[in-house]
Amino acid sequence: MMKPEAVDVLKNIRVVLARPSHPGNIGSAARAMKTMGLTRLTLVAPRDFPSAEANTLASGAVDVLEQAQVCASLSDALADVTLAAALTSRRREIAAPLLTPRDAAGELLACAAQGQQVALVFGNETFGLSIEEVEQCNLLVTIPGNPDYFSLNLAQAVQVLAYELFSQTGYGLDALRQPVEHASHAQVEGFYQHLEHTLQQIGFFERRPPDRLMRRLRTLFNRSRLQREEIDILRGMLKQIERHAPAQPPQP
Known part of the structure; x- marks a missing residue:
């Protein structure tokens, strides 16, 4: 600029x-x-x-x-x-x-x-x-x-x-001000799907209602208007969590 x-x-x-x-x-x-x-x-x-x-x-x-x-x-x-x-x-x-x-x-x-x-x-x-x-x-x-x-x-x-x-x-x-590139709807939805998959993999939803928790998490992240770079950082964190998390037994 x-x-x-x-x-x-x-x-x-x-x-x-x-x-x-x-x-x-x-x-x-x-x-x-x-x-x-x-x-x-x-x-x-x-x-x-x-x-x-x-x-x-x-x-x-x-x-x-x-x-x-x-x-x-x-x-x-x-x-x-x-x-x-x-x-x-x-x-x-x-x-x-x-x-x-x-x-x-x-x-x-x-x-x-x-x-x-x-x-x-x-x-x-x-x-x-x-x-x-x-x-x-x-x-x-x-x-x-x-x-x-x-x-x-x-x-x-x-x-x-x-x-x-x-x-x-x-x-x-x-x-x-630094130029800001906000994440698109598709990018945010991709993050939410990745987040839900990771939380399932580490057993976070055990004895917790997944639908309700995901709604709360969506509300939390939606308030911040995620930027594209932030989506990349968060998904990188999720990949690392998945890589090091112990495998969870399948839910009955």
């Missing part, structure tokens, strides 16, 4: 890191993004970029760092954006809607699907977004967590938002 392409709608969504202070977090955020199909990274006044530490923690996502846009201000980073979501963990005294990542994802994706530019805006690791930066965004998004201890790393927060977006794109798991 051919490797599927990334979801096109995600190309209109960028991650904006405002004033990141640790290059390792930039690299880890790039890795989190690429894992979920996001490739557009914008950095606002980063303290240390580019850097070897960022490249190391990006692992296979160095290309995201190499294509990253660096801006002097958040205003510059959002110049062509029509919908910006500010990530915050603090109560803000502004009227922008406050949503969870799951609730916000639908609106963000719908906007991106129309060809508009969307931004997820994350603040500095220590201080978060300033009130002036939050006021430049349309939505407030908060990741809910333990009120007694809530301390997400910047890259972890990026991962949560990226996952919620990706999970709502309808991207299936078919590419990861």
Whole structure:
């Protein structure tokens, strides 16, 4: 099976890191993004970029760092954006809607699907977004967590938002599933006949009603929708049992 392409709608969504202070977090955020199909990274006044530490923690996502846009201000980073979501963990005294990542994802994706530019805006690791930066965004998004201890790393927060977006794109798991060939009716019936013959040979039906037991066994195996390979395995087991089972005297 051919490797599927990334979801096109995600190309209109960028991650904006405002004033990141640790290059390792930039690299880890790039890795989190690429894992979920996001490739557009914008950095606002980063303290240390580019850097070897960022490249190391990006692992296979160095290309995201190499294509990253660096801006002097958040205003510059959002110049062509029509919908910006500010990530915050603090109560803000502004009227922008406050949503969870799951609730916000639908609106963000719908906007991106129309060809508009969307931004997820994350603040500095220590201080978060300033009130002036939050006021430049349309939505407030908060990741809910333990009120007694809530301390997400910047890259972890990026991962949560990226996952919620990706999970709502309808991207299936078919590419990861092994192809399955279910057994035909004739193959299953052949197995049941073989099973009944083997159970008779080893004396399993002695003092037991064979018809009733076979009905129960049919019900058991029918629930699993046997695959062709499984039929081959089971019949191979039956052949080995027959080969080593002592001969039973004929029933009177």
